[in-house]
Amino acid sequence: TQLLEQSPQFLSIQEGENLTVYCNSSSVFSSLQWYRQEPGEGPVLLVTVVTGGEVKKLKRLTFQFGDARKDSSLHITAAQPGDTGLYLCAGRLLWMKTSYDKVIFGPGTSLSVIP
């Protein structure tokens, strides 16, 4: 059973389209990060969300944290080929407070933006 689930697993869209990917857990996050990973490279931190209902924008990317802090979404407006990559959510679940330093990663959404 995945502690973090991401959907969809794969997404292929045309340049200029909008898209949303999701990260879900049955447990509450104390904090959640979104990363983007390109093939053969390390994950690159995009954003951290902490407060329930929080919305953060990074150019054409909008990140939202659910009110209950159990889910998050990433919306990309007018996708470009440079957005292609694996989008990972990661975070600490609140029940992990006795687990000193462990961050859990979701399986990722693989996005392909076709020119």
Added chain:
Amino acid sequence: EPEVTQTPSHQVTQMGQEVILRCVPISNHLYFYWYRQILGQKVEFLVSFYNNEISEKSEIFDDQFSVERPDGSNFTLKIRSTKLEDSAMYFCASRDRGIFYEQYFGPGTRLTVT
């Protein structure tokens, strides 16, 4: 902009051999990590390190694995006797003392065990 660096970028080794993967975390960071990603699979936590000792490790991090911070800059992962299933990308990450656990990753070392 400061970044995490890792060497080598690609390591090929024979089964049963020892390998040492090296990382230079961001200089003012205090917490260090190793993760593994088998091709096509998710990023898996291996170990975290703080104040010169392991703070947490996963079930993957068995007696064949060890970590060390031999000086003020390097952070290493040693696999004593490699197995075929150790073939993966290994990522080092570091973070500062912030409470939001924002980790910064290196570019990874691709380990191929033959």
